[in-house]
Amino acid sequence: MTETAAVDETSPALVLAIDTSLSAVSACVSHVGEPAPIAFEAMAMARGHAEALVPLIDRVVSQIDGGFAALTRVAVTIGPGSFTGIRVGVAAARAIGLACKIPVVGVSTLSALAAPAIASGFRPTIVAAIDAHHGNVYVQSFSVDGGTQLGATILSVKEAIRAVGQGPIRLVGSGATMLAIEAWSLGINAEIDEKSMTPDIAFVARLGLLADPVRALPRPFYIRPPDAKPQTNGVIARVE
Numbered sequence: 001m002t003e004t005a006a007v008d009e010t011s012p013a014l015v016l017a018i019d020t021s022l023s024a025v026s027a028c029v030s031h032v033g034e035p036a037p038i039a040f041e042a043m044a045m046a047r048g049h050a051e052a053l054v055p056l057i058d059r060v061v062s063q064i065d066g067g068f069a070a071l072t073r074v075a076v077t078i079g080p081g082s083f084t085g086i087r088v089g090v091a092a093a094r095a096i097g098l099a100c101k102i103p104v105v106g107v108s109t110l111s112a113l114a115a116p117a118i119a120s121g122f123r124p125t126i127v128a129a130i131d132a133h134h135g136n137v138y139v140q141s142f143s144v145d146g147g148t149q150l151g152a153t154i155l156s157v158k159e160a161i162r163a164v165g166q167g168p169i170r171l172v173g174s175g176a177t178m179l180a181i182e183a184w185s186l187g188i189n190a191e192i193d194e195k196s197m198t199p200d201i202a203f204v205a206r207l208g209l210l211a212d213p214v215r216a217l218p219r220p221f222y223i224r225p226p227d228a229k230p231q232t233n234g235v236i237a238r239v240e
Contacts, residue, residue, distance in 0.1 A: 014038075015073045016061065016096065017205035020049045020089035021081030021109040022130065022174065024198045027053075027060045029071070030205035037202050039063035044198075049085045053092055068100055075208020077199055078106035079221040080130055080138040080152070086220045093218055103213035108221060110140040110152050112199035113173045115207060118146045122170045125149065129160065129175030137175035138223055139164070154223050157182050172196035 013032035019025070028040035039060050043052060061067050076093035079086045090106070097104035113128040123144045130138040132154055141150040141164045150163050157175075161182045168189035171179050176192045183190035208216075 013072050014064065014070055015075055015205050015209050016057070016071050017075045017107075017201050017208055018053070018057065018089050018093050019077045019109075019112070019199050019201055019204050020053055020085040020092075021077040021079055022085065022198045023082075025049050025052045025056055026199075026201040027057050028201045028205055029060060029064050030202065030209070032072075032209055035202065035206065037205060040201055042201060049082070050088045053088055057092065057096075068096065071096075071100055071102055073102055073208065073213075074100075074104045074218075075107050075204055075211065076104065076218055077109045077112055077204055078219060079109055080132070080154075080223045081109050083220075083222065086222070090218050090220055097218075104218045105208050105211040105213050105216040106218040106221070107204050107207045107211065107216070108140075108152065109199060110138065110173070111142075111207060112204045113196055114140070114142045115146075115203035116196055116200050117170050117172055117193055118142055118144065119203070123168075125165060125167070125169045127160075127164050127169050127171050127176075127179065129171060129173045129179050131174045131178065132224075137178065139175065139179075141165075141169075152221075152223060161186065161188065174198075 015030050018027050023046050024044050026042035028037035030037045041060050074093045074097050076089050093104050110128040114126045117126040126142045128140050132138050138154050139160045140152040157178050172193045180190045180192050
C-alpha cells in the first residue's frame with residue numbers, strides 16, 4: 001500500500017523526516033510551524049527498507065521547489081524497532097545531512113508513536129509499545145503534557161502493565177494488543193489506538209523540529225543488543 005500527497009508550496013525552513021524503524025518506510029517534508037507535510041509518501045513493508053528508502057526520499061524531495069538544497073534539517077526515527085531498518089534510516093539521514101550541510105536529529109520511535117495521542121489531549125496516560133518478540137515489548141509511558149512517566153525500556157507484557165499504573169490508558173504501537181489483553185485481564189481500563197501502529201511521519205517531522213541537534217543525536221537507540229552476534233569460532237587470538 002502506497003500513500004502520496006503534495007502541494008506546490010515552499011518555505012525558507014523545511015525539515016525532511018524519515019522513518020524506517022518498524023513495518024513501513026515513510027518520508028515527508030514539512031514547513032516549520034505547519035502541522036501537515038507539504039510532501040509525503042508512506043509504504044507498508046516488513047522487509048526491503050534499504051531498497052525502497054532512497055527512491056522514496058527522492059520522490060518526496062522532488063515535489064518541493066529547490067529540492068534537497070531547500071532543506072534546513074533532517075529528522076529520523078532512531079528506535080527502538082527493527083535493527084536493520086534503524087540502521088538504514090539513520091545512515092540515509094546522516095548522508096543527506098552531510099551532503100546538504102544541515103543538522104540531523106534523532107527522534108525516538110516510542111515518542112513518535114505516542115505523539116498523536118498526546119496531541120489529542122487523552123488523559124491520563126499514553127503507553128507506546130513495540131512488539132520485541134518472545135513475550136516482551138519495548139515500552140514507554142507519557143502523561144498528557146508529553147512528560148515521561150515510564151522511561152523507554154524492554155519488559156515482559158506482565159511487567160509492562162504493572163509498571164504503567166492502574167489506567168485508564170491509551171495504547172499505541174505494535175505491542176498495544178498484547179498489553180491491552182493483559183490489562184483487561186487485570187480489570188484495567190485500556191483502549192487501543194489502531195491508527196497508531198507505526199509512527200505518523202508528520203509527527204516525526206514535528207518532533208524533529210523541536211529537537212536540539214546537540215542533544216538529539218542521530219544514533220541508533222536499540223535498548224537491547226541484536227540477537228545475531230559475530231562468530232568467534234576459529235578466530236586467531238591477537239598477539240599484543
